[in-house]
Amino acid sequence: MKTHALLPQASYADRLWSSLKSNYFVDLSGDFWGGITSAVVALPLALAFALASGVDAKYGLYTAIVAAVVASIFGGSKVQITGPTGAMAVILAGIVAQYGIEKLWVAAILAGVIQIALGLSRMGRFALYIPHPLITGFTNGIAVIIFAGQLNNALGLQIPAAGDATFFEKLIATLAHLPDVNLSALLLTGLVITLMLVTPVSITRRVPASLIGLTVATAGAFLMQLNVPTIGAIPHLLPSPHLPAWSWGDLHLLIRPALALAALGSIESLLSAVVADSMTVSERHDSNKELVGQGMANVVTAFFQGIPATGAIARTAVNVRSGAKSRLSSIIHSLALVLIMFFFAEFASHIPLAALAG
Incomplete structure (x- = not known):
């Protein structure tokens, strides 16, 4: 009798271990290097995309840490890396300008739901039927908007943000302030771009060119005491979770921004998952489960003052190319960013905005 009573428990333990092994312990070495490498790539991107979204750089770091873990655990792709992206930044900038950061967190929760x-x-499955030309045009449009949005940082201009200004109005305002260009900032931008272009592939295979440019520019600006705008203080730890201030009226006010965030986040995440599938031999993502995971990531991240995130194609590709095979890679990715934030927050606070713009 006792033997029969123990059999179901042993069977459950076996199934649990089998699930953990297939999801988290496929290739420890590959997952470790995938997580570390993708974290190094994610660091400058998280900071830059947060600034492009109209919020402090620290919020991008919070997002990269929290969203990656939650989406990995509950999502439908074992190797997807989730975090701030350029496509999402364009929409976020408009929401922040119109409603403020607190309402952005409320919109993020609605989008996640x-x-x-x-x-x-x-x-x-329906998101995968979107025409490729539409996606290409949308992506190119985003690139132009991000380029224009970072011009002020690249030129060292500190022009007050106008939330209701159009794309061309902002561009005209930048051109009108050209006599006030900070030459030091412009040189730093050029330095970062140059290093990203000329750094040998033999080096960039191991260390991302963007990180090399960012490190050199930051060290140079600090040692030479250049008078350029920086990203400012970054906390050493994640903030305590808290519920954003909201009212029932916010639900009606923010439903349209939330729908836009949900649509873009879903499409970009599923496209990234498809790219990850194409780079692996046997893994195929579950689109519906991935949407659930991305939604949960956006809900949880909002409680930690993060911004809406999506599956990031470039970081996911780096993760896979570095050997990642399971969800453990995303967890290592986030742990690496936590360690970077804890030990190097002081250095990161001196990063010039011009370097991130480059």
């Missing part, structure tokens, strides 16, 4: 609902409704 919508994504979870889409996943549970098994709507994930």
Whole structure:
């Protein structure tokens, strides 16, 4: 009798171990290097995309840490890296300018709930039928907007943000302030771009060119005491979770921004998951589960003062190319960023905005 009573427990333990092994312990070495490498790539991007979103750089770092873990655990792709992206930054900048950061967190929670609902409704497969030319045009448009949005930082201009200004109005304002260009900032931008272009491939295979440029520019600006705007103080630890201030009226006010965030986040995440599938031999993501995971990531990240995130194609590709095979790589990715934040926050606070713009 006792033997029969123990059999179900042993069977459950076996199934649990099998699940953990297939999801988290496929290739420890590959996952370790995938997580470390993708974290190094993610650091400058998280800071830059936060600034492009109209918020402090620290919020991008919070997002890269929290969103990656949550999306990995609950999502449908074993090797996807989630974090701030350029596509999302364009929408976020408009929301922040119009409603403020607190309302952005509320919109992020609403968007996450919508994504979870889409996943549970098994709507994930439909996103893959979006025409490729539409995606290409959308991506190119985003690139132009980000370029224009970073011009002020690249030129060292500190022009007050106008939330209701159009793309061309902002561009005209930048051109009108050209006589006030900070030459030191412009040189730093040029230095970063140059290093990214000329650094040998033999080096960039191990260390991202963007990180090399960022480190050299930051060290140079600090040692030479250049008078350029920097990203400012970055905390050593994640903030305590808290519920953003909201009211029932916010739900009606923010539903349209939330729908836009959910739509873009879902599409970009699923496209990134498809790219990850194409780089692996046997792994295929679950689109519906991925939507649930991305939605949960956006909900949880908002409680930690993060910004809405999506699956990041470039970071995911780096993760896979570095040997990642399981969800453990994303967890290592986040742990690496936590350690960087804890030990190198002081150095990061001196990063020039011009270097991130480059």
